[in-house]
Amino acid sequence: MLLDRTTDSKTIDKHTFVDTVSHRPGSVILYPGKSEMLYRVASGLVRIHTMDDDGNGLTLRYVRPGDYFGEEALAGLNRQYFAEAVTDSTVDVINPALMSAEDNLLVTTHLVRTLERAYESIYRLVGKRLRARIAGELLELKDTALATVQPSGETMIYATHDELAAAVGSVRETVTKVVGELSRESVISAGYGKITLRDEKALARIAAE
DSSP: OOOOOOOOSOOOOGGGEEEEEEEOTTOEEEOSBOOOOEEEEEESOEEEEEEOTTSOEEEEEEEOTTOEEOGGGGGTOOBOSEEEESSSEEEEEEOGGGOOHHHHHHHHHHHHHHHHHHHHHHHHHHHSOHHHHHHHHHHHHTTSTTEEEOTTSOEEEOOOHHHHHHHHTSOHHHHHHHHHHHHHTTSEEEETTEEEESOHHHHHHHHTO
8 A cells, every 4th residue: 555645734944944956867965974964855856775785776765845865964873875866856955953843843754754655665675576566666656756647647657677676676687577567468568768657556456466
C-alpha cells in the first residue's frame, strides 16, 4: 500500500532561511562530510544516494517539494550520503540554530513520515521479488517531478534502467529483462529513458505480490 504523500501547508519560519539555491539536473547538492545546514526542497526532485564498496549507486530516497534532507545537522552528525538534483530544483538552505520550537516540531513531523516511507522501501527491497519492487518504484515515481501526464491520460516517467536498478537494489541487465516482461504484458511501455504506465491497476497488483 502506498503511503499518503500529502504534506502540511505550513512551513518553517522564513527567518531561518540562509539562502535559496537553484540546481540543474545531475548537480550534486551535498557530499558526505560535515553537516551544518538543513535543506528543504521548494521545487523539483532531489535524490539521496550512496555507493557500495564496488562503486555501485544505491538510491536511499527521493525528496519531494515540501520535504527536508540534511537532517543530521540537527544532531551535529556527519553526513554519509550524496544529495543530487534529479530535475531542475530549488532548495531552501536553513540554519537549525535559528529554528523555533514550532519549527522543530514541524520538521520532526516530516522526518517521521520520511522514516515511515523508508520502512516501506526496506520491506520492498528485502521482502519482495524484483518484479514487485520495480512495479512499486514506478508507482512511487508517478508522484514526482519525473512524471508527466500524457494527452491519453497515461503517466510517463522519465527514468533510465540504471536509475531504476539503483532504486530497487539490482543491476541494469536484470531490470531491463523485467521491464521487457511488463511491456509484453501491456502493463507499461518503455522507450529510451522513459516508461509509460499503461495499466496502473495491474501495476499495483504486481507491487503487492
